[in-house]
Amino acid sequence: MIYNMEYETMPREALEAIQLRRLQTTVERVYANVEFYRGKFQQARISPADIRSLDDLKRLPFTTKQDLRDNYPFGMFAVPMDHVVRIHASSGTTGQPTVVGYTARDIQTWAGLMARSLMAGGATRGDIIHNAYGYGLFTGGLGVHYGAEMLGASVIPVSGGNTRRQVMIMKDFGPTIITATPSYTLHLAEVCEEMGVSFKDLKFRHGIFGAEPWSETMRAEIERKLNLVAVDIYGLSEVMGPGVAIECKEAKKGLHIFEDHFIPEIIDPDTLEPLPYGEVGELVFTTVTKEAFPVIRYRTRDICSLNPEPCICGRTHVRMSRVTGRSDDMLIIRGVNVFPSQIESVLMDTQGVTPHYQLIVDREGPLDVLTVRVEVSEKMFSDEVKRLQAVEKTISKSIKELLGVSAKVKLVEPKGITRSEGKAVRVVDNRKL
Amino acid sequence: MQVEQISVFLENKSGRLSEVTGILAETGINIRALALADTSDFGVLRLIVDDNEKAVSALKNNGFTVGKTDVVAVEVADRPGGLHEILEMLKKNDINVEYMYAYVRNSGQNAIMIFRFDNVPAAIDLLSSQGFTIIGGSRLYTM
Ligand SMILES: [Zn+2]
Numbered sequence: 001m002i003y004n005m006e007y008e009t010m011p012r013e014a015l016e017a018i019q020l021r022r023l024q025t026t027v028e029r030v031y032a033n034v035e036f037y038r039g040k041f042q043q044a045r046i047s048p049a050d051i052r053s054l055d056d057l058k059r060l061p062f063t064t065k066q067d068l069r070d071n072y073p074f075g076m077f078a079v080p081m082d083h084v085v086r087i088h089a090s091s092g093t094t095g096q097p098t099v100v101g102y103t104a105r106d107i108q109t110w111a112g113l114m115a116r117s118l119m120a121g122g123a124t125r126g127d128i129i130h131n132a133y134g135y136g137l138f139t140g141g142l143g144v145h146y147g148a149e150m151l152g153a154s155v156i157p158v159s160g161g162n163t164r165r166q167v168m169i170m171k172d173f174g175p176t177i178i179t180a181t182p183s184y185t186l187h188l189a190e191v192c193e194e195m196g197v198s199f200k201d202l203k204f205r206h207g208i209f210g211a212e213p214w215s216e217t218m219r220a221e222i223e224r225k226l227n228l229v230a231v232d233i234y235g236l237s238e239v240m241g242p243g244v245a246i247e248c249k250e251a252k253k254g255l256h257i258f259e260d261h262f263i264p265e266i267i268d269p270d271t272l273e274p275l276p277y278g279e280v281g282e283l284v285f286t287t288v289t290k291e292a293f294p295v296i297r298y299r300t301r302d303i304c305s306l307n308p309e310p311c312i313c314g315r316t317h318v319r320m321s322r323v324t325g326r327s328d329d330m331l332i333i334r335g336v337n338v339f340p341s342q343i344e345s346v347l348m349d350t351q352g353v354t355p356h357y358q359l360i361v362d363r364e365g366p367l368d369v370l371t372v373r374v375e376v377s378e379k380m381f382s383d384e385v386k387r388l389q390a391v392e393k394t395i396s397k398s399i400k401e402l403l404g405v406s407a408k409v410k411l412v413e414p415k416g417i418t419r420s421e422g423k424a425v426r427v428v429d430n431r432k433l
Numbered sequence: 434m435q436v437e438q439i440s441v442f443l444e445n446k447s448g449r450l451s452e453v454t455g456i457l458a459e460t461g462i463n464i465r466a467l468a469l470a471d472t473s474d475f476g477v478l479r480l481i482v483d484d485n486e487k488a489v490s491a492l493k494n495n496g497f498t499v500g501k502t503d504v505v506a507v508e509v510a511d512r513p514g515g516l517h518e519i520l521e522m523l524k525k526n527d528i529n530v531e532y533m534y535a536y537v538r539n540s541g542q543n544a545i546m547i548f549r550f551d552n553v554p555a556a557i558d559l560l561s562s563q564g565f566t567i568i569g570g571s572r573l574y575t576m
Contacts, residue, residue: 376442376498383440383502383549384531385470385477410474413444415496 003119003151004112007260008315015316018260020054022288027051027060030294033078036071037296057263057286058274062297068238069096077101079292089137090237100139100237101292107146109289110240113258114147117246120256120313121231122206123177125152130175130204132184133211134160139241140211144179147243153177160184163191174203179233182214182222189225204228206249210235210242213323217348219252232322238298239285245320254307254319261289264318265297266306269327270337280305280339282327283320301327303339329427331361333368336405340426343372343407346398351380351391358417363431370407372399375414434557435503436570437485438547441478442498445471453478453492460491465574466547468534481506481536481547483574503553506536506573508543508566516546522563528556538576545576 002008010018028048030037040061041047050056068076077084084101102110123129129148133140141159148155156175158166166188169175178185185207192199204226210233222230234255235242244262245255257264265274266281275281283300287293303325308318325341332338340359347357356375361368372395374380380391392409399407418425443449450469457464457480466481482488485501492499509515523530529551536545545568550556560567568576 378498378500381440381442381498381500383438383477383479383500385472388442388475388477389472411442412475413442413449413496414498416444 001119001124002314003116008116008256008258008317010260010316012316015259016054019263019288022260023054023057023263023286024048024051026286026288026290026294027296029291030078030296034076036067036076054263057265057297060286060296062272062284062299063295064299065098065238065301068098072096073099074101076295077292078294079103084292086142088139088142088237088241098238103291106240106291106293109261110143110243111146111150113240113243113261114143115151116258117233117243118144118147118151118153118177118179118208120246120248120315121177121208121233122229122249123148123151123153123208127153127177128173128175128203129153129155129177129179130158130166130170130173131155132158132160132166132178132180132188133242139235139237140181143235143241143243144208163188164195167192167195167197170202170204171197176203176205178204178207178226178228180207180209181211182209182218183212185209185222185226186218189222199225199227202227206231208233208246213325215322234320234323236300236302238293238295239287239300240290244285248311248313248315250313251311253311254321256311256313256315256317256319257306259317262287264306264320266304267299268337269299269303269330270332277306277308277318280321280324283323299327303327303330303341331359331370331427331429333361333370333405336403338370338403338405342403343399346395346402347374350394350398351377355380356414356417358426358428360428361431368431370405372396372407372409373412373417374409375416376411377414380411434505434561434567434569435553436481436506436547436568436573438502438504438549439480439482439485439489439492440500440502441480441492443469443471443476443478445473445475449476450478452495453497456491456495457482457488460487462488462491466534466536468532468547470532479532479534479549481573502549505548505550505553505556505560506545506568507548507560508568509546511542511544515544519546519560519565523556523559526559528552528559536573545573 031048044061083103085104086102089097089099131144135141207228207230219230231247233246235244245257247255263286265284269282283302285298287295302323304321304323306318325339329340355377358373360371395409463483468479470477489499531549533548
C-alpha cells in the first residue's frame with residue numbers, strides 16, 4: 001500500500017515541476033534569512049534569481065558538516081527561535097555536535113514522510129509498532145513515533161535498552177512491526193533465544209531497520225531469525241531524520257528517496273562534479289520544504305548510487321542503493337578512486353566471508369603501491385602453500401578487474417591488523433604528499 | 434589408516450614458531466613431527482602431535498588459524514635408495530605427493546615418512562598393494 005498515492009506515484013515531469021518551484025522558494029528563504037548561505041552565494045556570485053531550472057542547482061555551493069559545526073548551535077536556522085518547536089542534535093563522535101531545529105510544520109512534514117516509510121515497509125493502521133530506536137536528542141525514536149501515530153498505528157515507545165523487558169513486551173503486547181537498528185535487532189534475537197522465546201510464536205510480520213550501515217547478509221540473518229520481512233530505511237538529522245528514503249517491501253532493491261521534499265545528487269568526492277545515474281559517489285541532498293533547518297547541497301559523506309528505473313511498487317521516486325561506505329575513507333590510487341567498502345565486497349565475493357582487512361598505500365618512486373592485508377580465516381586456510389598463494393592471486397585479480405587498480409595481497413594472522421578501540425584500522429596511507 | 438595432521442598459519446616474523454611450540458608445551462602436548470613451509474610473506478607449520486583436539490583448541494584460543502588434514506605415515510627402509518624407491522613407484526602410478534617430512538621415532542630400525550597426497554585413499558591402496566607398511570594414528574604415537 002502507498003500512503004500518499006498522489007505524490008509518491010507522481011509522473012516525473014510533474015514531480016520535477018514541483019521540485020523546481022520548491023527549490024526556488026527555499027533558495028530565496030535561505031538567502032534572506034541565513035547569513036552563512038547569503039555569504040556563500042555572494043562569494044559564488046549567484047543570486048536566487050539565477051535558479052531557473054533544476055540544472056542550475058549545481059551552480060550552488062556545497063554545505064559540509066564542518067559548516068554546520070562552525071555555526072553551532074543555531075546559526076543555520078532559517079526562522080526565528082519562537083517558530084522552532086523541536087531541537088535535535090547528532091552525537092558528535094569527533095568535535096562539536098550538529099544541532100537541527102524544526103517548526104511545527106516541519107514536524108508535520110516529517111511525520112508524513114515517516115508514515116509513508118512505515119507503510120512502504122509493510123505497516124498499516126491496525127498494526128502495533130515496537131519502536132526500539134532511541135528516544136532523545138537522536139532523531140530515530142521520535143521520528144518513527146510521530147510517523148506511526150500519523151499512520152494510525154499503535155506505537156509502543158520502548159526505546160533502546162532493557163532488552164529482557166522488551167522481550168516480555170513483545171510476548172505480551174503482540175507487536176506486528178519492529179523498528180530498530182539492525183545490530184540491536186540481532187542482539188534482541190539472541191536475548192530472546194536465551195529466554196526461550198521463539199520468534200515463530202511472536203506476531204511480527206515486518207521490520208524497518210536503519211540508522212547504521214548493514215548488508216544483504218545481515219538482512220537474510222534478520223529475516224530468518226525474526227521470521228519477518230526486513231526493509232532498509234535511511235535518514236540523517238542534518239537533512240531531517242529517518243524517512244528521507246525507504247525501501248519498498250515489494251522490490252527490496254534500493255531505497256526510494258522522497259523527491260518531492262529532497263533533491264538528491266551523486267558527486268565525485270574528489271572533483272565535486274555531479275555524476276550520472278548509476279555511478280557510485282557521494283550522496284548530496286538539498287531540502288526543498290524544510291522551514292527551520294533547510295540545507296543546500298549538503299554533503300552526506302555516504303557513498304551510494306542512484307537508480308531511476310521504474311519500480312514494481314508503483315512509486316516514481318528514484319532509488320538509492322545501500323550505503324556502502326563513507327567518502328572520508330576514499331583513497332585515490334594512481335588516479336583511481338578506491339573505497340574500502342569495494343575491497344570488502346571483493347573479499348566477500350571471492351572468499352564467501354568478510355575477513356578483517358587493511359589497505360596500505362605507499363609511494364615507491366612516482367608510483368602509488370596498494371597492499372591489501374587480509375586476515376586468514378579458517379575458510380581460506382589450507383595446509384598447502386600453493387593454495388594460499390592462489391587465494392592471494394584470486395583476490396588480487398578480482399580487485400584489478402573490478403576496481404582497475406593493481407594490489408598486492410598479503411595474508412596475515414588473525415588479529416594481525418591493528419584495532420583501534422575495537423574497530424579495525426582500515427586504511428594506512430604512508431604517502432607523503 | 435591415515436593420520437590427522439594439524440597445520441597453523443604463521444606470518445613471517447621472528448618468534449612466531451616458538452610462540453606455537455610454547456603454547457603446546459604449556460598445554461602438555463608432545464610434538465612428534467614438525468615441518469615448516471614458508472614463502473617470503475607467510476609460512477604454514479605442519480604438526481603431528483599426540484592430542485589433536487587439545488592442540489587445536491589451545492592454538493585457536495591463542496588466536497591462530499588452524500586446519501586439519503589427513504596424511505599418511507609410511508615405513509621407509511633405512512638404507513640408500515629406500516625413499517627413492519617409494520617416490521619412483523608413486524610417480525609411475527600417477528600419485529601426486531604434495532609434500533613430505535620425516536617422523537621422529539623412539540625405537541625400531543626403519544625410518545617413517547609423513548606424506549601429504551592429493552588422493553589419500555588411492556595412495557593407501559597402492560602402498561599397501563606394493564607391500565609397504567602404513568602406520569595408523571594410534572600406533573604412530575607409540576613409536
Ligand atoms: Zn519500490
